[in-house]
Amino acid sequence: MSKLDYKRSADFKTKFVCDVPINDREVYRISNKEYRDMKYVDLRIFVKAIEDNKFTPRIQGLWIERELLEDAIEGLTLTRDAPIRRSLSGPEQHHIVVWQFYITEWDIYRFYKVRKKDSEFVEIRRMTMNVDRKWGPYDRKGLVIEMRLIDAVISGLKKALKTHSIK
Numbered sequence: 001m002s003k004l005d006y007k008r009s010a011d012f013k014t015k016f017v018c019d020v021p022i023n024d025r026e027v028y029r030i031s032n033k034e035y036r037d038m039k040y041v042d043l044r045i046f047v048k049a050i051e052d053n054k055f056t057p058r059i060q061g062l063w064i065e066r067e068l069l070e071d072a073i074e075g076l077t078l079t080r081d082a083p084i085r086r087s088l089s090g091p092e093q094h095h096i097v098v099w100q101f102y103i104t105e106w107d108i109y110r111f112y113k114v115r116k117k118d119s120e121f122v123e124i125r126r127m128t129m130n131v132d133r134k135w136g137p138y139d140r141k142g143l144v145i146e147m148r149l150i151d152a153v154i155s156g157l158k159k160a161l162k163t164h165s166i167k
Contacts (some may be wrong), residue, residue, distance in 0.1 A: 011036050017160040019046070019055075020152040027055065028145065030156040032066075032163055039066035041160045043124075043143060043153070062126055062141045065103070072109060072124070073157050075099045079111040079122045080150045100127075108135065120147035 013034040019027040025048045033040040044061025048054070064072050079098040094115040100108045103126070112123040126141035145153050 018156045061143050069161050071101050075111040079113050084115050
């Protein structure tokens with residue numbers, strides 16, 4: 001069984017909630033997921049394939065445990081509203097930790113406000129404690145959301161919160 005075969009098994013269920021268009025070819029897709037009675041909300045970038053116009057998932061994204069979704073929405077809201085401050089990385093780039101919350105003793109979600117040149121973003125990253133007792137990011141567990149789309153993503157996550165059943 002390959003790493004992705006679990007997504008095709010009968011134990012894996014998905015219910016589409018909404019798409020937030022980024023541009024003509026990409027969307028932030030929000031879905032409710034269930035795998036062996038564990039419930040998640042998936043926030044991921046999907047790209048439209050040129051050959052068949054179907055959307056396919058990219059690696060960028062994360063599964064948020066359903067019981068932590070309200071905390072994630074609060075983190076996005078706080079990060080959106082936080083002022084961007086001067087950074088030591090130079091005038092053209094700012095990367096500031098705004099908020100974080102624990103998932104387990106060894107895992108956290110961390111929220112950053114990012115400015116690069118004239119654009120602002122919110123970055124959500126799942127972090128884990130390494131052997132040196134320092135926080136480091138999981139390889140593929142994170143997402144950068146453009147500030148102009150953050151309100152639409154927050155309302156999509158609130159809609160996912162209201163949707164209870166996967167069936």
